[in-house]
Amino acid sequence: MHTVSWEHAYDACPPEAADLLRAVSVLDVPALASPAVGAAAGLTAEQAAAGLAGLAETGWTDGERHTLPAPARAWLTGHAAGLVAPRRAAEIVREFAEYHAAAVDPDRRTAVEVRAWLAGHRAEIVAAVAACDRDGLRPHGIRLASTVWPEAGLVNDPAWWDALAEAGEAVAVAAHDPAGLAELLHRSATVFAAKGDRLRAEAQWVRALAVARRRLREHPDDAEDRDRAAAILAALRGLYHDWGRPAKALDAEQELVELHRSAGDELAAAEALSRVAATLYAVGRTDGAADYFALADEAMAAAGGAPGQHARILLWTGRALWELGRHGHARRQWHRALAMTVDVDDAVADHARALLATAPDAPLPEGYPIPAGSPNTSSSESGGPG
The missing domain is CATH 1.20.930 (Transcription Elongation Factor S-II; Chain A)
Incomplete structure (x- = not known):
């Protein structure tokens, strides 16, 4: 049809058909049969069906797929302002x-x-x-x-x-909604990561982190912004571990430590410190791991963490020290872990006993609980921290 023909066709439409056309002029979607379009037009299912029939009869659609040809869509979007009042357009x-x-x-x-x-x-x-x-x-x-x-x-x-x-x-x-933008970037990155597109996931999370950091600089005491930044950093950490990029994971983990410390959350800081330690241990930096496990121990003690949670850190502190040849110091950590968990956490207590029974020239037993938040805590309850 020519332009004047679309105008005549619109004037010839029954009321329900005209309602559908006005909705589509605002929404600019090709398919009119969607129940969402009918609802946006303010029609019941029966009225929408009648409207679709009217559109087919007046030449707007083919009557089967109920889609508008491109010229019809162009005419509608070009005339939307004259067809629909602004308030009604917003409602649609x-x-x-x-x-x-x-x-x-x-x-x-x-x-x-x-x-x-x-x-x-x-x-x-x-x-x-x-x-x-x-x-x-x-x-x-x-x-x-x-x-x-x-x-x-x-x-x-x-x-x-x-x-x-x-x-x-x-x-x-x-x-101008940075919190909303950061959340959308975070959620989309989660999908990209789950589907194996690590590059796109990384890009989305890096952008989300940049937005979250700006928000925290402007609102350092906002708990919601801080929690969002922590979630993004934790997601990046997991992505990099899965990707085999421990150095990048370590960057995220260390930033998490500072984030929790700045908020005065010693328990979360202790968990983050144990993650740093576990990553260092996994890449063979045992000396550094021992130092960070010791810091996690101090933070956990200050926070009053649960005995089992604290004891797991001590088990691995001792392991790192043992591998460094500091056997006496290692045993002191295992004794502390045992004292914390007797009659409280049998699994951890049993592992502490097994470690304490190890001779200086014997290999350490495997399969005891890993520290909270180490690289493989999401998929396993025991094993090494790497």
Whole structure:
């Protein structure tokens, strides 16, 4: 049709069909059969079905796929301001975004349902996020992207992940919402890492960390910003360990130590120090590992950590000292661990006894508990720290 024909076709539409066209003029999506479009248009399922039939009858769609040809979409988006009042346009976008957020909410839908929705509506979700890039609606776009990311890995579509990341981050930047931006970067990086794209995951987490650091410089006492920075650093640490890049993991671990110390959280600092020690031990820097295990011991004592948690650090402090030939000092750490865990943690106490029974020229027993937060704590409860 020519331009004037689209105008005539619009005027000829039954009310429900016109409602769908007005919604699409704001949202700029090609498919009208989506229930999200119908909901955004303010229609029930029955009304939306009637609207689709009306669009086919008036020549807007082919009546089968219910998609608009490119010239029709161009005419609608070009005339959106004249077709839909600003307040109504905002309502359409908000309803569209909220519908998609509910459709992928794991508290409302099963994993099978969420996967099916993502499989059929990925382009709409990106369009919904992008449509929120207007005054008053950007928080809805950030919230939708944040809701989608934990479920995005259910479909294997890297191009869609890129598009979702671009749309969400653009909205967060336009909203001047650094906390929202850092969270989106963190969540997207988690998906990229889980799917094996370490380079993209690293890039996203490094950007997220830069944003989080700026936030902390501006708001050093903000617990939420601090927790977000800690989560990002922990994620980078895990990525680098999985990647076989212990030097980079060590950088993240040492920054975690300083982050927790600056907040006065001695218990978290002790755990972070034990991670540094475990990484040093894993790469053969036993002397440095012994020093950091000793610092973790001091911090854990100051924090009043749980006996079993503290004793695990002492077991490994002793091991490092033993390998350095400081057998007497090593035994003192194991005696302390045993004293802490008798009648409290039988597994740790038994390991301390086994270590204490080791002759100076005998190999140390393997398979005892690793210190909290060492490189393989996420997958194992015993073994070495590397």
